[in-house]
Amino acid sequence: MKIGGSLVKVEKDLIGIKEFFSVIVFMISTKATDMTTTKLFEDTFNAAWMVIIGSFVIILPSIIVLNLVLKKHQTKNLLEILQLAMGRQVAFGIGFILFLFLLVNTSVESRSYADQLITMNFPKTPLFILYFAFLLFCLWGAKKGWESLGSVAWMIFPYVTIALGILVFLLAKDAYLNRIFPLFGSGKWEVAKASFNYVTIYAEAFYIAMLYPFVKDHKTYTRGLFGSLGYTVLMMMILYLCYTLVFDYRSVGKITYPFNEATRLVTIGRVITNIETFFLTFWLLVIIVKFAVYLYLVSMLFGFVFNIKEFEHTLIPITILVLLLGMIPTNQIDNIFIFKEKIMMFSKYIFLLLPPFLWLILKVKAVRNG
Amino acid sequence: MRRPLFKKIKTNQLEISEELLQSDESVKNDYISGNLLLDIPKIKELYSYPKNIDFKVREFTIHMMGRKAVLFFIPSMTETKLIDEEIIKPLILAAKEIIDIPSAISISSIKEEKLISAAVSELNTGATLLLVDGLNVIYVLNTSSSAGRSVEKPQNETTLLGPKESFVERADQNISLIRKKIRSEDFTVEKMIIGGRSKNEVYIIYNKELAGEKVLAEVKSRIGAVQKDAVQNLGLLIQHIEDRSTSLFPTILQTERPDRAASFIEDGHVIVVMNNSPFALVTPATFWSFYHSADDHYLRFIYGNFTRLLRMTAMFITLFTPSIYIAITNYHIEMLPADLLLAIAGAREMVPFPAILELLMMEMAFELIREAGIRVPTPIGPTIGIVGALILGQAAVEANVVSPIVVIVVALTGLSSFAISDVNLNYAIRIARFGFLLSASLFGIFGMVGIFMIGLFYLSVVKTFGVPYLAPLTPKYKSSKDTLFRRVLKNEKFRPAFVKTKDLTKEPVQNE
Structure with a gap:
């Protein structure tokens, strides 16, 4: 059965390293283009790029521990392991909390992106229509699996990478290296605090563990995850640095949408002076994928918590829920500085503590059972 | 050979009165008796002889055997000269005693049948039946020849350097056109019969050492499952066996070039050929095979890739130019340099319609001209194009119905669409561009990206005979990476793994 073993692939639902990576x-990495940048720059000014690294360093041990746990239980996803370790009741509790966090986070973020689009590019389009259309595109993608x-x-x-490369290259013209100083922005302690507060930037590395069984094998998963995290940190750092070097200390903290401002700033020659729509195209491509994955994850969590095997059927109601929740905040300020801040404040402990805790329980159980 | 799946066709019996059905069946299932007085009326009745003029019976005596004999044939499908010269003449004028018939007739292919139904089905394809009194066997002599044209140049898939022959309406000629490019004993042609009434023959061609078993089995079972009493040609068959009948994108490639079909066979694909169709079906066909053209590989590496680049650009222009024009002029005006913006605004000053209406009108007009150009009799075809494009466009601009910039956009789109060589993909892209146009008028670039992503998500789940449509790009398969661009020919070492070919590498065995 050499043919059966080597050439005929199992195609159902398993994805390879490239897909997982991207x-x-x-x-x-889209978090270097949205309201996260605004908040980060507000807190730490031109040291925001260090926070990206700092947060990553703080959260890295948890990710590694989680990866070890996943490796032990090859065919199970994060939630099934939770259930194995802590029993149905506790797993339900944690699953439900995770679900709520992810649901609210999805609506807050998607609303924030919709607001960003309207403010910067479509000032005349009604919010609800644009938001609805946006979620519709994402729903379609999520439905496809x-x-x-x-x-x-x-x-x-x-193509997105190429576009980003062009952006960075064009921004380099307006960048002055000296603007990196003062190196620690608002202060070393502030940077350290922000690094701790912003670990939720990497929350997706945990949520994605729910899809562990859908990746080809453990090696693919590990390499894909850490490879992409490394790449992401590098990319976000470059973007944050670009904003700092282009907009300068202090004033960078006063810009609402650094990414959109940066795309407005760049020009090609003297004739083509406004190419933000070009970058907008690629940015839209990315965020549609991003929120399609979010919706998929939310409905998957929902399916797990409420024991629905065919969770993809819940996608439409979940999307409607996200739309309704997303329409609640009256404006961007409400949305980001109240809702998102609360989510970040509370959820970071889950991501920091859950994996070591899980590992410990499984270890104790293993020792007890011999 | 009939397969189990094929028998499904017989499940729904028609409401024919019992007697009729029985008598018809009984004659067909009879064996030949050897007595001409009994056998001749049976066959004559089957073809309702004197009434049906396209059926001939020729009775004569073979003196050297001292027996009566009779020939049945359908004149419209047989080579009568062959019957005269090679069958009747030798039998009547034989100088020596005839011991067995095959040695007395100079026809290349002779088959013996005992069952009348088997013989009759051969007769229907143009064979001549010979019955000799006292011998309980029917000789089936191959004399078939039907009207048809000879091999001509390809009409749709023209190339600069490739071979200049294309498929015709005869399956045996088409098979020979492919076969002469693959001189190997592994080249296999299987025949299946579909259409309970019209008995259409379908030929499945593959290389038995290369073709993937899964795909082959899938092709056979899908053809076998066709439930129709007549499937005249491939254009109709394709709609019975394709994966998604209502999909915008084609999943089976139709090619009229034998060389292309041959190269697909060598990659492990399965080809389907049928009488009455001047092209062949290629299964499975991924998105890339529609995008490629035969010339890509006949031209040198750089030239070939240059044409690919042009074709890709043409695809993008066709899809996006009108919608980008709408999106930019309605939503993203800042993109345009001030001078250009003023020029566009100046040109649109006198036009009373919104830009989207203007563009839709012109696009529709262009599509109409194009459709009319295909349907009109050939001599006045070019006239339609000139009258339509030149005079209509010019007059529309002068009457201030449309602005000149819209004429430029539409003309560019229309011209670019001609560079997409595959007919099916061409239609798909031309239709899809209206989707982009409408979305751009509603949401600008945002709407376009949304529709684009919807299309991309859709394409990523489409499968063609079990093979992902966008393979080998994603999901990844081992292949020669012949997708958007091709590699240097020496580096194209692999057959595409997605067809589940049995031999992945294209290593030469040994050149003599």
């Missing part, structure tokens, strides 16, 4: 990169999300992410990945 999904994670898209999910996390995990394999399709990965495929599409990988298909657009090279």
Whole structure:
């Protein structure tokens, strides 16, 4: 059965390293283009790029521990392991909390992106219509399943990278290296505090563990995850640095949408002076994939918590829920500075503490059972 | 050979009165008796002889055997000269005693049948039946020849350097056109019969050492499952066996070039050929096979890739130019340099319609001209194009119905669409561009990206005979990476793994 073993692949729902890599990169690195940047710059000014690294360093042990746990239980996802370790009741509790966090986070973030789009590019389009259309596109993607999300992410990945490269290259013209100083922005302690507070930037690395069984094998998962995290940190750092070097200390903290401002700033020659729509195109490609994955994850969590095997059927109601929740905040300020801050404040402890805790319990159980 | 799946066709019996059905069946299932007085009326009745003029019976005596004999044939499908010269003449004018018939006739292919139904089905394809009194066997002599044209140049898939022959309406000629490019004993042609009434023959061609078993089995079972009493040609068959009948994108490639079909066979694909169709089906066909053209590989590496680049650009222009025009002029005006913006605004000053209406009108007009150009009789075809494009456009601009910039956009789109060589993909892209146009008028770039992503998500789940549509790009398969661009020919070492070919590498065995 050499043919059966080596050439005929199992195709159902398993994705390869490239697809997995690009999904994670898209999910996390977009945070260098949205309201997260605004908040980070407000807190730490031109040291924001250090916070990216700092947060990553703080959260890295948890991710590694989680990876070890996942490796032990090859066929199970994060939630099934939770159930194995802590029993049905506790797993339900934690699952439900995670679900709520992810649901609210998805609506807050998607609303924030919709607001960003309207403010910067479509000032005359009604919010509800645009938000609805946006979620509709994402829903369509999520409906097509995990394999399709990965495929599409990988298909657009090279072009998005090229576009980003062009942006960074064009920004370099307006960048002055000296603007990096004062190195620690608002202060060393502030940077350290922010690094701790912003670990939720990497929350997706945990949520994605729910899809562990859908990745080809453990090696693919590990390499994909850490490879993409490294790449993401580098990319976000470069973008944050670019904003700092272009907009300068202090004033960078006063810009609402540094990414959109940066794309407005760049020009090609003297004739083509406004190419933000070009970058907008690629940015839209990415965020549609990003929120399609979010919706998929939310409905997957929902399916787990309420024991629905065919969780993809819940996608439509979940999307409607996200839309309704997303319409609640009256404006961007409400949305980001109240809702998102609360989510970040509380959820970071889950991501920091859950994996070591889980590991410990499983270890104790293993020792007890001999 | 009939397969189990094929028998499904017989499940729904029609409401024919019992007697009729029985008598018809009984004659067909009879064995030949050897007595001409009994056998001749049976066959004559089957073809309702004197009434049906396209059926001939020729009775004569073979003196050297001292027996009566009779020939049945359908004149419209047989080579009568062959019957005269090679069958009747030798039998009547034989100088020596005839011991067995095959040695007395100079026809290349002779088959013996005992069952009348088997013989009759051969007769229907143009064979001549020979019955000799006292011998309980029917000789089936191959004399078939039907009207048809000879091999001509390809009409749709023209190339600069490739071979200049294309498939015709005869399956045996088509098979020979492919076969002469693959001189190997592994080249296999299987025949299946579909259409309970019209008995259409379908030929499945593959290389038995290369074709993937899964795909082959899938092709056979899908063809076998066709439930129709007549499937005249491939254009109709394709709609019975394709994966998604209502999909915008084609999943089976139709090619009229034998060389292309041959190269697909060598990659492990399965080809389907049928009488009455001047092209062949290629299964499975991924998105890339529609995008490629035969010339890509006949031209040198750089030239070939240059044409690919042009074709890709043409695809993008066709899809996006009108919608980008709408999106930019309605939503993202800042993109345009001030001078250009003023020029566009100046040109649109006198036009009373919104830009989207203007563009839709012109696009529709262009599509109409194009459709009319295909349907009109050939001599006045070019006239339609000139009258339509030149005079209509010019007059529309002068009457201030449309602005000149819209004419430029539409003309560019229309011209670029001609560079997409595959007919099916061409239609898909031309239709899809209206989706982009409408979305751009509603949401600008945002709407376009949304529709684009919807399309991409959709394409990523489409499968063609079990093979992902966008393979080998994603999901990844081992292949020669012949997708958007091709590699240097020496580096194209692999057959595409997605067809589940049995031999992945294209290593030469040994050149003599």
